[in-house]
Amino acid sequence: MYDVEKMQAFLRGRLSRERFAHTMNVAKECRRLAKLYGEDPDRAYFAGMVHDICKEDPRQQQLEWARLSDMGLCPEEEAAYKVWHGVAGAYFLRTHFGVIDEDVLRAVRFHTVGRSGMSLLEKIVYLGDMTSEERSYSGVEIMRRTCNESLELGMLYALRYALKKQLKRNALIPHYTLEAYNEYTRMFPENTYHI
Numbered sequence: 001m002y003d004v005e006k007m008q009a010f011l012r013g014r015l016s017r018e019r020f021a022h023t024m025n026v027a028k029e030c031r032r033l034a035k036l037y038g039e040d041p042d043r044a045y046f047a048g049m050v051h052d053i054c055k056e057d058p059r060q061q062q063l064e065w066a067r068l069s070d071m072g073l074c075p076e077e078e079a080a081y082k083v084w085h086g087v088a089g090a091y092f093l094r095t096h097f098g099v100i101d102e103d104v105l106r107a108v109r110f111h112t113v114g115r116s117g118m119s120l121l122e123k124i125v126y127l128g129d130m131t132s133e134e135r136s137y138s139g140v141e142i143m144r145r146t147c148n149e150s151l152e153l154g155m156l157y158a159l160r161y162a163l164k165k166q167l168k169r170n171a172l173i174p175h176y177t178l179e180a181y182n183e184y185t186r187m188f189p190e191n192t193y194h195i
């Protein structure tokens, strides 16, 4: 169903060496998490592999595709070029590769900002991106251990981490991220641990 070899060859030609390595590490991590949590490992591998497909496209191109997409680009995202590649990537996969699996498309679209009501695959791609082999931020080991115990608790830590970074940068917060944060904070009201 997913032509992994064709996609891998395409990405190798499209991405820098570092981004390609990241992409393959995320794919592997997504497959591992999928096996752990009962998602289809091949589908998760493919979704992880394509999550940054548009990351290195010219910003203007990313914005154009993100605007053309019908996947709900919000004004706060429109103000933050770093998240355009998720929405643009889902659009590109749908229009240029004929990907019709909405769950895969949403996993790509929301891997930057999260959302409330994320599917298992969406959580796997979001967290696979944060825990891939080459990641070395302080707290990554705790993040990895947490993801092995609970994807939901992993999402809470990941969202706190992302929000803290955005607040420090004086950035606007997309409502998707706030809604996701509220969802997981309600799930773990006693947990105040931060990575």
Ligand SMILES: [Fe+2]
Binding pocket: 051, 052, 055, 085, 086, 111, 112
């Ligand atoms: Fe990304």
Ligand SMILES: [Fe+2]
Binding pocket: 022, 026, 051, 052, 129
């Ligand atoms: Fe990524």
